[in-house]
Amino acid sequence: MHTPRVCKILKIESEAENIKTIYFKDRRISRRIVPGQFIMVWIPGVDEIPMGVSHIGLNSELAITVEAVGEATERLCSLKEGDVIGVRGPYGRGFSNPGLNNLVIGGGTGMAPLIPLIELCVREGVKVNVLLGGRSLNRTPFIEKLSSIFKSTPSSFRVTTEDGSYGYRGLVTDLLEEIVLKNNFERVYACGPELMLRKIYEYSIERKLPLEVSLERYIKCGVGVCGSCYIGPYRVCVEGPVFKINELEKIRDVFGEWTRDAAGRLISLK
Amino acid sequence: MHTPRVCKILKIESEAENIKTIYFKDRRISRRIVPGQFIMVWIPGVDEIPMGVSHIGLNSELAITVEAVGEATERLCSLKEGDVIGVRGPYGRGFSNPGLNNLVIGGGTGMAPLIPLIELCVREGVKVNVLLGGRSLNRTPFIEKLSSIFKSTPSSFRVTTEDGSYGYRGLVTDLLEEIVLKNNFERVYACGPELMLRKIYEYSIERKLPLEVSLERYIKCGVGVCGSCYIGPYRVCVEGPVFKINELEKIRDVFGEWTRDAAGRLISLK
Amino acid sequence: MASLEIVLGSIRLANPVIIASGILGTTAEGIKLLYDMGAGAVVTKTTTLKSKPGNPNPTVVSTPSGLLNSMGLPNPGIEEMSREVAAACSEGVPVIGSVAGSSINEFIEVAKRFEETGVVGVELNISCPHEKVGLIGQDCRLTYQVVKSVKDSIKTPVIVKLTPNVTDIVEIALEAEKAGADALTAINTVKGMAIDVNTGYPILGNRFGGLSGPAIKPIAVRCVYEIYESGVKIPIIGVGGISNWRDALEFFMAGASAIQIGTALMKGYQVIEKIKRGLIRYMKKNKLENLNQIIGLSHKRC
Amino acid sequence: MASLEIVLGSIRLANPVIIASGILGTTAEGIKLLYDMGAGAVVTKTTTLKSKPGNPNPTVVSTPSGLLNSMGLPNPGIEEMSREVAAACSEGVPVIGSVAGSSINEFIEVAKRFEETGVVGVELNISCPHEKVGLIGQDCRLTYQVVKSVKDSIKTPVIVKLTPNVTDIVEIALEAEKAGADALTAINTVKGMAIDVNTGYPILGNRFGGLSGPAIKPIAVRCVYEIYESGVKIPIIGVGGISNWRDALEFFMAGASAIQIGTALMKGYQVIEKIKRGLIRYMKKNKLENLNQIIGLSHKRC
Ligand SMILES: Cc1cc2nc3c(=O)[nH]c(=O)nc-3n(C[C@H](O)[C@H](O)[C@H](O)COP(=O)(O)OP(=O)(O)OC[C@H]3O[C@@H](n4cnc5c(N)ncnc54)[C@H](O)[C@@H]3O)c2cc1C
Ligand SMILES: Cc1cc2nc3c(=O)[nH]c(=O)nc-3n(C[C@H](O)[C@H](O)[C@H](O)COP(=O)(O)OP(=O)(O)OC[C@H]3O[C@@H](n4cnc5c(N)ncnc54)[C@H](O)[C@@H]3O)c2cc1C
Ligand SMILES: Cc1cc2nc3c(=O)[nH]c(=O)nc-3n(C[C@H](O)[C@H](O)[C@H](O)COP(=O)(O)O)c2cc1C
């Protein structure tokens, strides 16, 4: 059950500099997963790391979108079609079902687990606004994918880059107020750097927005026994990775402030 | 699964000298058992022994009928209402479904696993002739029980005793020919001392009767792994205890000739 | 009436369901939550002097009715851990500090620091099957030395956690008692491994790991029974594969005075209250007033 | 093309699926049937000089993913057993005679008698966890003595069956090799027990028993891996919890040259052919010609 199931890589797509989407099939995950849940990805001989699922397709097809930031992610990004990875999951709680009008905010690779949610909104025919933030055009994933999804409603998809190389120059949070004022969102979903999420959280508190964010902590077991992924009283691997705004209230002392490393030491996020 | 489930003794009935019927409840056995299958009965601190099931009632009620022949059976016979035993099973293959006209032959306590089969015949409204053999009136169980079942068709139930203290004086096999000639049996079932069964077998071969007999060997595991209960290539606990005439053919060298003790030593049955 | 209160030497707990070391006892809030969920006490993640990142992932893999783990004792070091533990203790949680080290001095130092935080006891982890500390619990002399040294250095009760990966667990248990241990915990995980047959790789980053969960229950019950049978006078804490109140009873009857649960928490925190409720129901049905009435019962049955 | 043939020293088997000792190998007809059902070889029930009735029932009880047994080596004695075995051998069945005894002379005597029947090998059971013989396999010196004495007395290959109930199985494996063993079987059952919580009685008549089945697979794989890793030159036969071809592969990759199955036969004789078919399919898919290509594979992966 919690044993990595080895599967072949079916296809690899480059999303941006150092960011790749890796396709594979796994029936068990595919049959159960809800957008926002995560999986554990085993790179034999290297490491096992948590990953969001950026594609939930037909015939058990799934994908992860990986940003190379260290050994495991670099190895993942250097794999080729036909190579194998192991997967187990899905784990944790995903996003709640979309409402009639939804806002999705992703920071960089943080957009990964939000893609299947956006696709769900489109499929169900409910309104969805997407805000994607990145550092620069060639370091920001999903621009093309999302542009094509929103071909017919381009105004629903906005991109911000820090250097202005694409879309609005600045941070996603700069555009938040404008979009929120024009809409009445039943759900606001966000995933990305924790400091960005904290800002969105502060704003959501102010505006009473029904926010849900996906957080990251050091995941080891993934099944809720090892105590590696605590954020306050919550285990990211069981009660998370998605937290609702009322839960974020309870962890406001740590959320965006402190994380823990592999040893469990407190690390400041600032 | 193969762990004794401890249950209270609900009722005890004396069937004959040294023979008692012990009632208890067990859902797992009750839901699966077919007449002729056996169970393992644990007397805590004493032994665990194989027993046929002599009553399959409503509400998971079951019974075993035990003849005191040694330590375990004596202890079982000395238990009182409210005492506990452990049971696991059902094990092995039971009798096949009755046909339209059936003959049931029991020798002494060997009648025990045949009682539920007889009751099944009566319930289903198919014809059944019963032949019960014993040493003497007070050492033969089930006479009363069967007489009351066959109140309206007394001629279908015949008893033989060796000392003539009840019914016909002699052996069940003495009456066999008479009954067989008057009927066209679709099934003949028998259980009792192996030498009696062997005789019935020889006769059945001659007459081409569709015989099934229930045999006994030393049972330890009950689940087909220990090799204690072999009779030829068959394990009594899995392929038995009920064997059809074509199977008996394959073990004609041992059936009624040899058994094995707890150590696996060959013991002559003669 | 039926009370779950138990006494382990000088440690008195409201109920016998203790959270095993390495199971979620890593932070103050985590420890507090386990207590709020009904635990009688919480053993911390095993702590060393300096921080340790633990072994590379995968550190956990399922096996039939069990879990193999090779966490590798990740912990933030006693400095940081003692802050977490102090916070939990100050809220009234009975915490047991799990101690390990690569030298006797390290054991002493970590135990002392735990003592300062107000723990109700320390548990010496000399039994992790995939770490060096595990070697201590496989050797009578080392066991004696480590236990004796820690006993001589602190006043807090010292519990010694034993490994089943030995020829004779009784021998080690007696040695720990002789060295002054106040209680014994049996058992830590059983050394095992799992291989992925698609790639040939051992699955765990560390290759070897420790088996826990229902698979090891018969081994753990046997160990507790053997230790109790040997005439050890100090209380035994039973652990290994306990998932429900029947499992817990099995350990009490084998001779345990309290139990720990680990892997069963995978199914959710409710398992704690479920075990307690089951025990209470059983005690009422059998007109028992306290658990002492059944501790070691099986030994009278043979 | 893909062949399941394997070689264990001088023993050549058409396939690597051997029936473990104590599993149905009690009579000539039983042994023959197992062979007809596809087994590569059949190990007999462990046999002693004189007949033994075994322990009182219950001798078997289920546990999570496993079976506890305390059969107590019931057997009709070598006199009768050798007649059964000779009959099986004369029909061409590769039989391995499992030997035990309460003295070195008894081991020698039983082994010699087996040799006369035409067995392809004898397997010394020095590892039954609930019997006295089990003490031999927990001691280097005794292991050496028993193995050496038997080796010196017969020409038939001698396989030594090891117990996991030791601090270090490698130590014993090396000792057996030094004494001349031709192959090693790992593992016998793990010592355990089960208690009935309604009555407090240990369930097994003998109280203690040996745990087998999927529950112990991670322990068995670890033992095989450790022994192979130690540089032992003689082949290892892997056993413990194998229920399907994937389990079998795990053992080959850990370093086993053949496997034995026991508890899995509870599900029926077909498990033998299923394992063989699975292995063949796997070999074809991976373009392997023989099992040697994957034996010990995991050791190259680290
Ligand atoms: C629920 C969840 C979902 C995630 N989804 C994605 C995703 O869709 N795409 C993506 O690119 N990344 C995702 N991540 C982050 C990803 O797991 C890390 O980037 C990756 O583990 C880094 O491993 P590394 O060996 O390459 O880097 P390292 O050099 O080992 O470390 C780089 C950073 O990653 C962190 N990290 C390392 N191992 C882990 C671990 N086991 N658990 C958590 N953090 C770790 C380190 O603490 C450090 O901050 C997710 C993380 C979590 C917790
Ligand atoms: C499938 C089957 C169904 C049976 N059904 C009934 C029944 O309905 N009623 C009934 O009274 N008896 C039944 N028996 C027989 C019953 O199991 C034995 O009489 C009982 O085991 C004797 O145990 P003891 O300790 O009293 O006698 P012991 O003094 O131990 O032995 C007396 C005789 O019983 C045999 N025996 C002992 N233990 C076992 C065992 N574990 N398995 C098989 N034989 C054993 C001995 O070999 C000896 O021949 C059945 C046996 C089998 C195999
Ligand atoms: C993920 C995990 C981590 C563990 N970490 C430790 C530890 O740090 N120290 C320790 O003494 N035991 C540790 N153990 C062992 C447990 O405390 C316990 O002894 C073992 O798991 C058996 O109990 P269980 O079957 O209830 O899990 C760990 C077990 C697991 C599953």
Ligand SMILES: Cc1cc2nc3c(=O)[nH]c(=O)nc-3n(C[C@H](O)[C@H](O)[C@H](O)COP(=O)(O)O)c2cc1C
């Ligand atoms: C009922 C039973 C009887 C056994 N008898 C013996 C025996 O006589 N001699 C022996 O060496 N091993 C004996 N064993 C151990 C098995 O041979 C094997 O080592 C063990 O069961 C692990 O394999 P498994 O998990 O495939 O059953 C027995 C096991 C069982 C379950």
Ligand code: FES
């Ligand atoms: S990663 Fe182990 S508890 Fe969450």
Ligand code: FES
């Ligand atoms: S009693 Fe064990 S095989 Fe039948």
